[in-house]
Amino acid sequence: MQGIVGVFRTLDSTVEAIHALRKLRAGDMTVYSPAPRHELEHALDHGPSVVRRFTLIGGLLGASFGYWIPIWISDYWPLVVGGKAVPSWIPYTIISFELMVLIGSLATVAGLFANARFPRITMTVGYDPRFSDGDFGVWVECPPERQRDVADTMRKLGAEVRSES
Amino acid sequence: MATVAEPSADLGLGPNIASANRQLPAVASYEQVNDDIIGTLRPTKAWFAGLSVAILCLLIGAAAWMWQIYMGLGVAGYTPPVMWGVYIVTFVFWVGIGHAGTLISAILYLFRAGFRTTIYRCAEAMTVFAVMTAGLFPILHLGRPWKFFYLIPYPNWRLIWPQFKSPLVWDVFAILTYLTVSTTFLYIGLIPDLAAMRDRETHPVRKRLYSVLSLGWRNSDREWRHFARAYLFLAAFSTPLVLSVHSVVSFDFAMSLVPGWHATLFAPYFVAGAIFSGIGMVFTIIIPLRRWFGLKHYVTINHLDAAAKLCLFTSLVVGTAYLTEFFIGWYGGSEVEHSFWYTRVFGQWWWAAWIMLICNCVLPLTLFSQKLRRHTTWLFILSIFINLGMWFERFVIFEPSLSHEFEPWQWTAYAPTYIDWAILLGSFGWFSMWFLLFIKNLPVVAIAEVKEIVPPRLTTTHPPFGVPEPSPDRVDVEGMHPEYLPETPGERD
Missing domain, CATH: 3.30.70.3450 (Alpha-Beta Plaits)
Structure with a gap:
């Protein structure tokens, strides 16, 4: 160069x-x-920066994972509380939201690193x-x-x- | 590419302070920003003394914890049915303190509030250290803390299966997400500043350290373009996260049937309280810092004035929440709630409730006075009262409820022991130790963001593209408004 x-x-x-x-x-x-x-x-x-695509994909993956993990665990080991449905999507929305934010944020950082080309060794x-x-x-x-x-x-x-x- | 919005040419409506449209008139160049902010990193004797006191407090707390492990949790003043004492109070207090940092750095960033620029780094660091402090308390509350990993909700073969319908499990997810995202947000914002420190550093070891931490940042257009977008999205994610985390913390209580806790008001009540307490702690930290570090021309009186208005607003929201809660207790028709409310406000716990009301609702009303909003000594004193009042708010929420439940035979008293107080002191020591280490190793004011609001050096005399001509009827053409001079008449400290 x-x-x-x-x-x-x-x-x-x-x-x-x-x-x-x-x-x-x-x-x-x-x-x-x-x-x-x-x-x-x-x-x-x-x-425009393409970081937004990383954010969107990370957020969607996080939200999906946040629903999947409690539903799977509830189904695998059913704990019936008050006669309600074992997989209960309303409380699981909180887990889904938190994981959407977590994985979406980390994906945003990954998008920044990939597109801005760092960490740079030299x-x-x-x-x-x-x-x-x-x-x-x-x-x-x-x-x-x-x-x-x-x-x-x-x-x-x-x-x-x-x-x- | 820039992280701040392009200046608007519309200056039709402005604040009632003549200089408020000019962010940092006493900062002339980018080089000055580097000089002033990196210059604060030299350790002083006073800093070493402060660090020693913080470590001493931490050791006192650690000794109390060791004693508690040896003797059992009974030394912490628990009196059945009050099995959540000072530890839960202090846990919620520190989570609340952690909220203003992300509010200032993320929410005010999205709202383009200019006054955040010089104070947000301190507030962000405060957030990370406050959440780190809060995270200690669930472990301190364990009889066998070495089994703390039993608390982490993951599928396991110990017959402890995570119950995802429990607010305590939501809390683990919320707090860990908040800690991770806040730390990421802080670190990403620090990268350009670490590069500036790397390029100035002459000591080979420190230079190498800053090189590694700055990840090879070069200030190129490609880096800034993606950085600005990533920062915006992190702010956008952090904003609902701020609101959700303390809502989830409030669900720990509101989802139960305990009188005083079972209320739909709890989520907004906790969020407003958290932001209020966090802003109080920001004042407690930033007012001495700007004085000791000679940063009055960065963290200006106008910035403190704007932050004080936010403090006043959140105080009014918190006051409304208290009155709503009391009204529901008095008027709601539930004998249990009515009895509990009377006990809390006029009975056994009146002293704690009135400390809370005076510190959080009455004293902040002084901020309606512009003179007091711009009086740094008063702001500092008020911030101490707010910290005290917000700790007592959590005390008033938790202890009276547990000590005055449904059955009269359960009613009891509760008093913290010296172990509780020592661990509370230790938590302040832990927080202060990290913060003191931060302020002498990393810039307390965001260098790159401050440069964005400092006019760049120009060949020509006209302003660059997009920057409006200063309005002569609002600011002096020299850019040195008397309020920013060292002996500023608006500042009495």
């Missing part, structure tokens, strides 16, 4: 760099920011510790013959630029 990383001091120059680099069709781009910003979100124009290339402090960054993965154009574009907008591989 090789490319150019630019460190920007300001948000608006980062947004302008994103627009310019997208116009240049320079290559895959990763944008770093100390905090999530709507301005960057609008400039990058990504689609920091790889294209990262600078200043991105968690106050600076913004743009990493463009591109072949050596495109690096000059990318670097020039970033420098024009005030970035500190370096090549990494």
Whole structure:
């Protein structure tokens, strides 16, 4: 993996760099920011996160499991209370709800990890510790013959630029 | 991608405090946020002293527990039929304390309440440690605590089969789910902050530790995009969970036929009480912290004012629940309930009931005064009374009911023993120990979320996309409203 990383001091120059680099069709781009910003979100124009699907599937599985386990246990070892039905769905809804929340939440975290691609063992290339402090960054993965154009574009907008591989 | 909503351009209606539309005017840059918040992590002598006191209290509680195991549960002051004493009172008290954290971090997040940003991390940590503390009490209440796993409802061959129609089984599921989800929510929110600490750390061991804990977080657009969505869903799951957990705890009592317990009011009554007590504990913690850590320009008077309004609202809900409960006892036509109600309010237990009423209903009425809502010393004193009042609320719910059931020959007295008090003290020591360890090892204010409400550095002078121009008739153009200066006139502490 090789490319150019630019460190920007300001948000608006980062947004302008994103627009310019997208116009240049320079290559895959990763944008770093100390905090999530709507301005960057609008400039990058990504689609909605797919984490929601993990949440939905996890929640449904949890709710189903939450009904299944007490029904199965009640049926396996019947304890009749007050002459009522052995599998009783109203109290089991509480178990189902709790397991929906539990498994849905854990599935959401799993979706976050899978889609955001972490835990990350190494920091790889294209990262600078200043991105968690106050600076913004743009990493463009591109072949050596495109690096000059990318670097020039970033420098024009005030970035500190370096090549990494 | 951002976790906070885009600012609205509609500033037509605003609060009556001129500066309230500006979140943190005295915080100028992202770097300052890192400097100020990570700077609080240096241990001090006062912190070591506090930690020592907390551990001492914990040891006193542990010694009392050992004595109880040796002598048997009789030393804990149980007098049949009062077989649930201070332990159940304290269990419900700590579960209740744990509710405000998720309320502030999740529910207020969904409602986009800006004042939560700087206080929610403390409240979340408080939640996790409070539920950890509550989780000790079912074990403390066992004669043979090494058999605690008998309590866990799973199919087994010990002829103890889980009865899923029992509220006690629901309680196990609810509390364990709450503990897991709250801890997950806290940890996920901490990941970007741990990365910021990792990037600043120079000590190799600590740097390695923060690297592992931050899971290789890099602040990339991909990470923020999925993080924001995952955080939203976790908040959405946590919100009904907050309401369900204390409802389920209330079912432990409401599903029985004991006078004073068998009421449909119990679920909302417990939830409102839990939120009220949790906010009280947030004040008890956050007011000294903002002073000792020099974070008055983060946890501002406006934030405390807003939280005090929430406290006042929940106090009114709790007060209404008390009056409803008393009215049903007086007017309901059941001789048993009427007799019980009279005993609780005017008879044997009058002193506990009136401590509860004064601390939870009368004193919080002072928060109708804006001057007192913005007076940190008063807020702190009031929070102590709320903690006291909410502990007594649970005492008033449980002990009078058990000591005054249907048959007069069963009526009895109950008084906690020194073992009960020592274990109560130990629970505060356990909670304080974890909290003190937390505040010096992890950021007490959410760094990344605070950065979201701090204006970013710009090349041009105009605001970035989506950020409205400050309204000159509401805030000063310099962004330094006098209320935020160190000697702020609105703050007397």
